[in-house]
Amino acid sequence: MTDLPPPRSLNLIERGFLKVLPKLSESIEGYYIAFGEEIIRTHGLLGFFRWAKLTGSTQQGTRDHFGVQRQHLLSAFASMWNGCDYCAHGNILAHNLFMFRDENKLFPVTEEMLLDMHRWKDDEILAEVQRLLADDFKEELRLIERQWQLKSTMEEPDNEEDRQLWLSVRQYDFINECSIVVDAPAPPFNHIAKDTEVRARYAKARAASSNGTS
Amino acid sequence: MSAPPNIEDRDGILWITLTGELTKEGGEEYRVALEKYLDGVSRLASVCVDLRDLTGCSVFARSELITAQRLLKDLGARTCYLASRPRIRGLGLWVGHISEDENAKSVITLEKAKEWWDSSLGREESARQALMSRGRLR
Numbered sequence: 001m002t003d004l005p006p007p008r009s010l011n012l013i014e015r016g017f018l019k020v021l022p023k024l025s026e027s028i029e030g031y032y033i034a035f036g037e038e039i040i041r042t043h044g045l046l047g048f049f050r051w052a053k054l055t056g057s058t059q060q061g062t063r064d065h066f067g068v069q070r071q072h073l074l075s076a077f078a079s080m081w082n083g084c085d086y087c088a089h090g091n092i093l094a095h096n097l098f099m100f101r102d103e104n105k106l107f108p109v110t111e112e113m114l115l116d117m118h119r120w121k122d123d124e125i126l127a128e129v130q131r132l133l134a135d136d137f138k139e140e141l142r143l144i145e146r147q148w149q150l151k152s153t154m155e156e157p158d159n160e161e162d163r164q165l166w167l168s169v170r171q172y173d174f175i176n177e178c179s180i181v182v183d184a185p186a187p188p189f190n191h192i193a194k195d196t197e198v199r200a201r202y203a204k205a206r207a208a209s210s211n212g213t214s
Numbered sequence: 215m216s217a218p219p220n221i222e223d224r225d226g227i228l229w230i231t232l233t234g235e236l237t238k239e240g241g242e243e244y245r246v247a248l249e250k251y252l253d254g255v256s257r258l259a260s261v262c263v264d265l266r267d268l269t270g271c272s273v274f275a276r277s278e279l280i281t282a283q284r285l286l287k288d289l290g291a292r293t294c295y296l297a298s299r300p301r302i303r304g305l306g307l308w309v310g311h312i313s314e315d316e317n318a319k320s321v322i323t324l325e326k327a328k329e330w331w332d333s334s335l336g337r338e339e340s341a342r343q344a345l346m347s348r349g350r351l352r
Contacts, residue, residue, distance in 0.1 A: 042311075058345050083304020083320070118301040119270075122322065125300070152322045154329070163349040170349070174341035180308045 007041055014040050030193035034086065034186070038178040058171045065164040069098040070143065072190065074165065076114060077144050078172035079179075081122075081151055085115050087172065087179050090186030097192050100202045106209055107140075108132040115184055122152070216240035216268075221251045227260045227331075228291070233267040241275025245282045258291035260331040263306070265297040271305055279305070283313040293318040294327040310337055 010018065018037055025032040040048050063071040072095035079087035092114045096107045109132060117125045126148065133141035147165045149155055157163040187193050216234040223229070232244060252258075271279070286293050295306025297320060306320035316336030321327045335343065 054342070054345055061348075080300050081303070081322070083300040083302065083307060085301075085304070118304070119299060121298050122300070123298075152326075154325055157349055166349045167345065170341060170344040174338065174345055176304075176307060177311060177338045177341065180304055180311055 010037070010041065014045055017045060030191045031090075031187035031189060033090075033179070033189070034182040035179045038181045042178055055171060055175055058167055062164055062168050062171070065161070066143070068190070069095055069102070070140070071168075072098065073140060074143060074147055074168040075172060075189070077147060078151070078169050079176060080114060080118060080125075081148070081169075082172055082176040082180075083118060084172070084176040084179050085118050085184040086182045086186045087176060087189070088114050088118070089184035090189040093186070094188040094190040094192055097188055097195075097198055097202055098190075100205065101192070101195070101198045106205060108137065110206065111185070219244040219247050221247055224262075227262055228258060229262050229264060231264045231267075235269055236271040236275040236279075238272055238274030238278075241272070241278030244275075245278040248282045248285060252285055252289065255289060258286060258289040261286055261291045261293040262327055263293060263295045265295055265302045265306065268297070268302050269299070271302075276305075276308070279309045280313045283309050283315055283318055287313060287315040287317065291317065292331055294330050295320040296322075296324065296327055298322070 018040065021036055022032040025036070036048075039051055043051055059071065059075075062074060066074065072091045076088050076091035076095060079085075079091060089111055092107075092109065093111050096109075096111065099105050099107050109129065117128070120128075126145070129144060130141060133144075143165065146162070147169060150157065150162065150166050151169045157166045188199075192198065216232060216236045219240075220231040221228070230244075230248070232240075234240075236244075283293065293310075293315070295303065295309070295318065297303045297306060303320040303322070306318070310316075310318035310320070316338060319330050319337045321330060333340065
């Protein structure tokens with residue numbers, strides 16, 4: 001059996017930065033992405049900031065167009081199609097928390113379900129998502145289907161919405177390069193992570209729903 | 215349990231097929247078979263690692279995939295991991311990243327594989343440039 005190659009060692013400044021980054025990120029954003037170290041290992045410290053600027057501006061574009069809730073939905077599916085369960089989990093959890101807080105609804109695609117779907121074939125995933133969303137979540141389904149089309153075919157963006165969907169896919173092609181080294185579960189990838197009251201109510205509602213009492 | 219790996223030339227493309235659940239032994243068998251196949255080969259252009267019928271991969275087999283990918287990288291190959299399950303595409307991405315082979319990429323369809331073989335940008339660089347272009351309308 002061959003051994004995995006050792007990862008590049010971090011220098012003193014990089015190690016120092018990584019010591020403060022999780023606490024800083026958690027206090028400002030409410031969460032920390034576990035692959036911060038891999039971004040620095042891959043791109044270096046300056047590259048880390050360029051990475052954050054590029055992904056941040058693309059994410060803002062998707063958010064401006066679709067709203068924060070759907071931006072997380074699209075990010076979750078873009079990550080799942082790439083096989084990154086960590087980002088898929090962090091984004092679907094953020095989406096589901098927003099939907100619960102703002103619309104008092106439980107999205108039929110749960111965090112656990114999305115993780116499980118990573119093992120399925122693409123057509124099985126699409127069929128199940130269609131079954132779950134067809135009645136009451138038509139707009140979410142339409143966006144997921146169109147995003148998949150732009151991801152899996154040679155079709156090019158045809159309008160502004162398409163362009164944003166295409167960018168949502170490409171963004172995670174870029175992000176998942178580093179995030180693929182970590183595994184789910186992930187925290188919600190949004191400030192909503194700080195809202196412990198909503199998170200507790202959501203967890204309780206999910207548990208009640210899965211027990212058939214809601 | 216995985217079936218023995220199949221390695222063959224298909225119209226100038228080195229086509230590697232792995233199926234079933236890739237175990238530690240299956241991973242070793244693949245790496246050894248690839249080493250044998252590539253013995254004496256000095257240059258490779260396009261490679262397809264067809265994982266459409268691969269259902270899983272043990273953690274012990276993963277290091278063998280890395281070693282195999284480094285062999286392909288050293289020969290200058292442009293590799294596609296063709297997969298129909300997200301988890302397996304994630305495996306292909308992980309192999310490309312850990313083996314530091316920018317010319318290895320997971321794809322969903324054969325059409326996307328052909329596009330990759332015909333291009334020259336690295337995996338991450340192509341994703342970065344796509345983002346920086348902000349997307350163009352047809």
